[in-house]
Amino acid sequence: MTATRTSxxxxxxxxxxxYAKAKKAMPKAPRLTKEQADAFGRExxxxxxxxxxxxGAADAAYIRRIIALQxxxxxxxxxxxxxxxxxxxxxVVGSLTLGAAKILDNMEVGHNIMHGQWDWMRDPVIHSSxxxxxxxxxxxxxxxSHNVEHHTWTNVVGMDKDVGYGxxxxxxQEPWQPRHLLNPLNNALLATxxxxxxxxxxxxxxxxxxxxxxxxxxxxxxxxxxxxxxxxKKQSLKDYVLFPALAGPFFAPVLAxxxxxxxxxxxxxxxxxxxxxxxxxxxxFTAESVKNESRGQWYLRQLLGSANIKxxxxxxxxxxxxxxxxxxxxFPDLPSNRYPALSKEVQKICAKYGLPYxxxxxxxxxxxxxxxxxxLGLPTKQDLKRTFAAAMA
Amino acid sequence: xxxxxxxxxxxxxxxxxxxxxxxxxxxxxxxYLELVNPLWTTHALQAKVVSVWDExxxxxxxxxxxxxxxxxxRPGQHLRVGVPIGGMHYTxxxxxxxxxxxxxxxxxxxxxxxxxxxxxxHLVRNIKPGDYLPIGVPQGDFYLPDANxxxxxxxxxxxxxxxxxxxxxSMVAQERLPHVTHIHYAxxxxxxxxxxxxxxxxxxxPRYQLHLxxxxxxxxxxxxxxxxNPEILNSLCPDWGTRDTWACGPQGLLDTVEAHWHQAGVxxxxxxxxxxxQVAAAPKEVTAGTVRFTASGVTAASDGVINLxxxxxDQGLNPPHGCRMGICHGCDAKLTAGCVRDLRTxxxxxxxxxxxxxxxxxxxxxxxxxx
Numbered sequence: 001m002t003a004t005r006t007s008x009x010x011x012x013x014x015x016x017x018x019y020a021k022a023k024k025a026m027p028k029a030p031r032l033t034k035e036q037a038d039a040f041g042r043e044x045x046x047x048x049x050x051x052x053x054x055x056g057a058a059d060a061a062y063i064r065r066i067i068a069l070q071x072x073x074x075x076x077x078x079x080x081x082x083x084x085x086x087x088x089x090x091x092v093v094g095s096l097t098l099g100a101a102k103i104l105d106n107m108e109v110g111h112n113i114m115h116g117q118w119d120w121m122r123d124p125v126i127h128s129s130x131x132x133x134x135x136x137x138x139x140x141x142x143x144x145s146h147n148v149e150h151h152t153w154t155n156v157v158g159m160d161k162d163v164g165y166g167x168x169x170x171x172x173q174e175p176w177q178p179r180h181l182l183n184p185l186n187n188a189l190l191a192t193x194x195x196x197x198x199x200x201x202x203x204x205x206x207x208x209x210x211x212x213x214x215x216x217x218x219x220x221x222x223x224x225x226x227x228x229x230x231x232x233k234k235q236s237l238k239d240y241v242l243f244p245a246l247a248g249p250f251f252a253p254v255l256a257x258x259x260x261x262x263x264x265x266x267x268x269x270x271x272x273x274x275x276x277x278x279x280x281x282x283x284x285f286t287a288e289s290v291k292n293e294s295r296g297q298w299y300l301r302q303l304l305g306s307a308n309i310k311x312x313x314x315x316x317x318x319x320x321x322x323x324x325x326x327x328x329x330x331f332p333d334l335p336s337n338r339y340p341a342l343s344k345e346v347q348k349i350c351a352k353y354g355l356p357y358x359x360x361x362x363x364x365x366x367x368x369x370x371x372x373x374x375x376l377g378l379p380t381k382q383d384l385k386r387t388f389a390a391a392m393a
Numbered sequence: 394x395x396x397x398x399x400x401x402x403x404x405x406x407x408x409x410x411x412x413x414x415x416x417x418x419x420x421x422x423x424x425y426l427e428l429v430n431p432l433w434t435t436h437a438l439q440a441k442v443v444s445v446w447d448e449x450x451x452x453x454x455x456x457x458x459x460x461x462x463x464x465x466x467r468p469g470q471h472l473r474v475g476v477p478i479g480g481m482h483y484t485x486x487x488x489x490x491x492x493x494x495x496x497x498x499x500x501x502x503x504x505x506x507x508x509x510x511x512x513x514x515h516l517v518r519n520i521k522p523g524d525y526l527p528i529g530v531p532q533g534d535f536y537l538p539d540a541n542x543x544x545x546x547x548x549x550x551x552x553x554x555x556x557x558x559x560x561x562x563s564m565v566a567q568e569r570l571p572h573v574t575h576i577h578y579a580x581x582x583x584x585x586x587x588x589x590x591x592x593x594x595x596x597x598x599p600r601y602q603l604h605l606x607x608x609x610x611x612x613x614x615x616x617x618x619x620x621x622n623p624e625i626l627n628s629l630c631p632d633w634g635t636r637d638t639w640a641c642g643p644q645g646l647l648d649t650v651e652a653h654w655h656q657a658g659v660x661x662x663x664x665x666x667x668x669x670x671q672v673a674a675a676p677k678e679v680t681a682g683t684v685r686f687t688a689s690g691v692t693a694a695s696d697g698v699i700n701l702x703x704x705x706x707d708q709g710l711n712p713p714h715g716c717r718m719g720i721c722h723g724c725d726a727k728l729t730a731g732c733v734r735d736l737r738t739x740x741x742x743x744x745x746x747x748x749x750x751x752x753x754x755x756x757x758x759x760x761x762x763x764x
Contacts (some may be wrong), residue, residue: 024471049738060480071420071428116722119748124475124527127720129748132419234418242416295718333722359545379510 016017026336041296074101099264136199145202155305166206176383183377308359466531470562473529492562550642552577701751719753731760
């Protein structure tokens with residue numbers, strides 16, 4: 001944390017005016033007084049406790065069913081891909097089925113189990129400390145960058161690395177630089193290779209801008225990169241060597257189908273995750289604004305910093321219930337199957353306190369997210385003047 | 394439950410599994426075999442309930458068919474059994490009541506529903522054939538040695554009969570039943586688990602001397618007198634001091650027996666198996682206590698309010714942790730003994746082996762954590 005705080009301070013020293021302007025763009029006064037926020041927090045705490053007390057056999061059966069479904073889908077997807085050797089359209093169906101299996105593994109199963117949502121079952125296997133998933137991010141690294149940093153410091157610029165993943169400019173608080181013109185391209189690359197982006201999220205590599213910086217990477221971060229690499233090797237061996245090799249002369253079509261499955265998963269998870277915190281109406285915060293934050297104020301920030309996606313049951317399952325991003329951020333360790341019901345209660349509480357509840361269609365949420373990517377990639381007049389002045393000096 | 398990793402020569406099968414595991418990464422082949430038959434898994438040992446049999450009104454024998462990683466037990470050993478109740482996984486230890494010499498690769502546990510015991514009630518009342526239970530492998534050093542004991546003495550009470558039954562059945566199956574004296578305590582005639590089998594055994598084998606003592610049956614002797622005491626022992630088995638003895642039963646019986654053998658200076662001939670209370674008594678209000686962090690060997694005094702993470706840090710420890718507010722599970726640690734209180738809900742946790750979020754839990758009385 002100290003490192004990011006310092007960098008924010010430096011930024012302030014360098015570009016005090018821009019920083020001040022960015023701060024102005026932030027909500028000027030908190031929406032609730034401290035007392036109101038505490039009352040708001042108590043109501044959410046009560047909701048939370050209601051769910052904690054009622055977790056039971058039906059919830060346990062749910063996650064076991066989804067885990068079994070995920071594995072069956074995976075087997076079915078791979079089998080269908082092989083059927084594609086004799087009946088080519090099956091390649092596409094198989095690839096999409098395998099993609100769906102990987103999405104389930106990634107979202108509803110892996111993400112949520114590693115959040116500790118199912119730890120209460122005390123199952124020796126289905127537990128956040130034991131689980132691993134079929135993505136490049138090693139479980140322990142992801143649990144740190146996601147559960148600790150992102151969920152504690154949600155949308156606090158400089159503290160939550162999910163704001164731009166170190167390569168995109170996703171906030172006005174970050175001064176514009178010419179490299180940000182690549183925002184749309186970097187965004188497309190991040191979406192395509194999303195699992196690797198998430199994979200190296202905790203290693204500090206995304207902040208490296210030069211070869212020198214790469215050499216200066218701390219030993220701890222180098223060890224983390226090595227762990228990522230070990231995982232990527234084994235995943236690639238499986239999807240890009242072993243399974244295609246099993247098809248003998250039909251290596252190439254099976255390889256293509258497997259690449260397609262991973263791409264499907266990458267694009268989908270990227271889209272869902274970006275819809276969580278970047279659509280229009282979602283607020284960002286400064287390190288100063290979260291100083292001495294109370295629990296109630298933390299809840300408030302989670303609400304204002306997240307956005308939901310409206311849709312049917314299939315969308316909710318496929319998004320790992322991150323279509324209820326608000327509920328997920330208020331209660332990250334409650335079982336995901338409870339978010340739909342919680343959502344109704346949270347909306348009632350929000351209405352009571354006059355708070356916004358950002359929920360819209362996938363098209364709207366993703367559309368405004370892409371708009372932000374493009375818009376923040378382009379300079380304003382002032383940005384241009386400043387860049388020009390700096391270049392002259 | 395996680396079976397111990399198998400060290401040993403690389404067999405053809407293990408080489409093959411290593412290859413198929415590469416296809417299943419990051420899972421293992423076993424995770425997919427589980428879809429077909431839970432007994433084929435190697436990543437978690439499970440057993441299928443084959444049949445249930447009521448021994449008495451409140452004791453039931455459950456026949457279990459264990460999965461692939463099972464290894465046979467020694468007569469007298471116990472195992473951990475996991476039971477899901479309300480979606481939660483509870484673990485208890487039960488003695489195996491069958492002999493290892495079983496032909497159909499099954500074994501039995503015999504469970505008595507004890508007052509207030511949620512787990513035992515569930516096992517006795519709700520478990521049905523076709524259910525799967527997570528199990529551990531056989532453990533414990535309360536077992537018959539390979540060399541037959543010359544004239545063993547068995548002392549058992551209530552469901553403490555189970556490991557003894559395994560020993561008796563094993564010796565009968567191997568046709569090497571020596572001169573045995575067996576003193577068994579039960580409240581009433583109808584409470585004797587395996588009562589008919591024991592008596593049939595005694596009728597068939599004169600070498601097997603069975604003494605059934607009913608502690609609550611109406612009769613002339615005051616019921617207190619019928620509990621274990623030196624006079625009864627001397628009258629039923631005068632040469633007890635020279636015999637290898639196995640005793641299993643409630644705390645009170647074992648305490649008396651151990652004291653008696655110790656006094657006589659023959660404690661080395663006595664082997665006991667205790668049914669330790671797994672659940673610590675939950676205190677009614679905030680209780681100060683001592684917390685032991687086992688991994689670092691540090692002990693600290695707790696006022697029952699300070700969270701365990703702070704307490705550890707005040708002692709100079711630096712346990713892994715994250716948000717410090719109970720959301721990220723970065724500080725999860727295993728509770729090995731005692732009781733902790735969730736500061737958020739005031740819920741008490743006293744299950745040994747439970748994972749607790751130390752940043753939002755305080756000790757309730759004494760507690761021991763793997764930190």
